[in-house]
């Protein structure tokens with residue numbers, strides 16, 4: 001019996017899909033990348049913005065023909081759109097037989113077996129749990145060299161624009177012992193880099209479901225794992241970034257000098273309406289403190305343009321922060337209405353052309369900054385963790401792709417296979433979104 005998994009969205013979805021694949025393989029199912037051959041397909045979806053949500057419908061539609069030819073074929077829809085639309089998918093697509101949210105994910109492998117035994121059954125797993133639903137422990141024989149480990153699920157912040165608290169439920173921290181066991185096992189099996197994942201990792205342990213461990217404590221303990229070379233975490237909320245965690249950037253050798261710290265906007269007025277609970281000044285203070293703790297630290301961020309009521313003046317505040325902080329990179333989005341959020345109900349929506357124009361200006365500025373930052377690295381020596389062999393090969397050498405300490409993608413040529421290695425590299429060129437290096 002063969003299956004495919006299609007994943008949209010954030011790293012949490014990627015990590016969830018990886019678990020799903022391992023768990024199904026353990027039950028004897030075979031993963032295939034050729035959807036044509038699959039007996040069932042699982043879609044792990046994202047609804048954080050409008051565009052990725054629309055993609056889900058066209059993806060499911062693609063399988064209609066396949067189902068008409070083979071009526072036992074079925075699709076399962078999970079993740080944020082799965083949670084949000086739920087059984088609505090059953091009405092729209094006769095071949096969708098399973099819908100699940102992230103809290104229901106842990107039950108999916110069992111339910112797939114049930115669906116195969118009962119061909120007319122349809123199953124929905126949409127209830128929110130009031131604890132972190134631990135999953136069956138399945139680890140690959142050989143772990144990827146860089147792995148993700150979930151430390152929590154859900155979010156309590158209810159930022160005005162965000163659908164996540166509705167699709168992933170309340171924040172539920174995972175017990176420290178579970179996180180540590182998973183991290184240790186993955187390192188024993190070859191992982192060298194761990195990224196701790198959560199919607200708002202800085203408030204790990206601050207909810208009533210966890211065991212009371214703080215995020216700083218968790219970082220300290222994970223950092224002690226023998227054999228671990230690099231530690232990262234994402235995503236952070238500026239309001240919950242503690243001084244203790246900031247100091248750890250200067251204390252823990254394995255903690256990489258890079259932080260993704262979503263700003264969203266630079267205007268205090270809009271930050272307030274968004275419910276972000278920090279000001280531009282507080283954000284800039286955090287950046288300064290982080291730079292004091294770890295002078296070479298680099299930053300990336302998320303930005304939204306055209307939030308309801310955003311004026312040209314507000315927007316300029318965002319541009320100003322970009323210039324002050326000089327992020328290495330920024331993921332920028334036009335505001336889009338998400339069902340059920342406070343912002344959806346706001347009146348003074350910004351016209352599409354204005355949003356588009358602001359996005360272009362913002363991205364042009366960021367590109368300049370990124371180029372400036374990347375050019376400063378040319379000629380420098382650094383350590384790159386090689387993750388994959390590149391798809392495109394050519395010439396006499398092999399081509400590889402890895403990341404440096406600052407999470408920048410580096411492409412490297414080498415005459416020998418350097419996969420999974422930490423290699424000393426000299427940076428020779430800055431491309432638009434990556435660097436080129438040669439092995440020393």
Ligand code: 5AD
Nearest residue numbers: 048161162262302303333334335336
């Ligand atoms: N519109 C545009 N961008 C959004 N994001 C979240 N919700 C919305 C929305 N309604 C962005 C934020 C967040 C990132 C994951 O997606 O910048 O940090």
Ligand code: SF4
Nearest residue numbers: 155157158159162164
């Ligand atoms: Fe959404 Fe805000 Fe929670 Fe991030 S912190 S997931 S933006 S509600």
